[in-house]
Amino acid sequence: MTNETNSPSPGDTQPWGTRRRRFVEARSGAVERAWAPRAVRVEDGPSIGRRQIELRHLGGLEVTVEVDQFLDLGEASWNGEAVSFVAPTTSPHAEGWARRWQGGLLTTCGLTAVGVASPAEGGMHGRAHTVPASVTRTEGRWSDDGRYELAVEGFLREGAVFEQNLTLERSIRAEVGVGRIAIHDVIRNEGFVAEPVKVLYHLNLGWPLLHGGAIVAVQADPAVVVEASGVAGVWRRAVDEPVAGAAEQVDALDAVAELDGWSTATLTGEAGTVTIRFRPEQLPFLTIWRSAVAGSYALGIEPGTCWPSHAVGPERGKVGRTLEPGESFGVDLEIVFSAAEGVFAD
Structure with a gap:
């Protein structure tokens, strides 16, 4: 937008947000066609029939919301480049995690198992990412201060007769012109006995x-x-180039909060910086997964209520969080894309 939106004509007493909206509407007769979330369906290939919602025009960021993978974030591009991990897998319906997992920007792991798990627990990384969402809201709308906001909301239940009855409500927020995705989840125990909850956000x-x-x-x-020491700090590593047959590395970390209560994880490269923000009071454990193997080259930044069961770390980080009957807790997560700074800046 140009500075014209900040400069009212003589005698214009409308609020700034209204002026900004009217400036856009004078130049684009139906902004929702260009900016609002767009529902699509895959028409070919192994993912045929898969429901998706596209979030576009986010200041260089484009993201696909995977409705049939509980509102996880699928393919993401930044300034025209694909930046989410693209997995060389068979199809979303294949047997086992290694053939089924599509990669994408965010996979929700849990709600009762994270890491290696038995079929009775849902298999590798649990069931949440296999459950289609019930979409309760998808819209674009103007805010009072002249921003065009995108919202996608949905619901899932993980339960069984005589077993757990857990629900998750997700709200995804974005804004046209801003390279940022905000997620707010509410996980609730709708059953009548205490249940351990294990959830990990596999970015x-x-x-x-x-x-x-x-x-x-x-x-x-x-x-x-x-x-050993209780000393807080910053964990920092340089990424390796891909190598055939390289071993995966899984680091189990304890998240540390800044003064504002948020913890920050960043990946900075020549193409830009992605920043993951979360609250350690909600997600106290952090896993960093590094795959330098050629053909499956990826970095996972994974805050959670626990570490994966296969991570090398104390057992205290693999228990999860216990929810009493009727109890719930919220999770806040932000993903921000920006131009590279520091050593990679021009």
């Missing part, structure tokens, strides 16, 4: 944002260091 980044020499930095400590 997955790929090339070209991910490359050799890119820097991942998080406000966290290795779990063993925290247990």
Whole structure:
């Protein structure tokens, strides 16, 4: 938008937000056709029939919301480049995690298992990412201060006769012109006995944002260091180039909050910076997954109520959070894309 939106004509007494909206409407007769969330359906290939919602024009960021994968975030591009991990897998309906998982920007793991788990627990990383969402809201609308906001909301239930009865309500927010996605989840125990809840937000980044020499930095400590000394710090690593047959690396960390109560994890490379923000009071455990294997080159930044069961770390981080009957808790997560700073800046 030009500065014209900030400069009222003589005698114009309308609020600034109204002036901004009217400026746009004078130049685009139906902004919802260009800016509002767009529902689509895959018409070919192994994902045929899959429901998706596209979030576009987010200041260089474009994101697909996967309705049939409980409102997870699928393919993401930043300034025209795909930056979420693209997995070389068979189809969303294939057997087992390794053939089924599509990658994408965000996969919700849980609600009763995270990491290696038995079929009775839902298998690898649980069931949440396999449950289609009941979409309760999808719209674009003007705010009072002249911003065009996007909203997608939905609901899932993970339950069984004589077993757990857990629900998750998700709200996704974005704004036209701003490279940011905000997620707010509410997880509730609708059953009548206490239930352990394990949930992990598997955020997955790929090339070209991910490359050799890119820097991942998080406000966290290795779990063993925290247990030994209680000293808080910043965990920082340089990313390796892909190599055939390279071993995966899984680091179990304790999240550390800033003064504002948020913890920050960043990946900075030549293509830009992605910043993940979350609250350690909600998600105290952080897993960093690094795959330098050629063909499956990825970085996972994974805050959660626990670490994956296969992570090397103390058992205290693998228990999850217990919810009493009727109890709920909220989770807030932000994903922000921006131009690279520091060593990669022009």
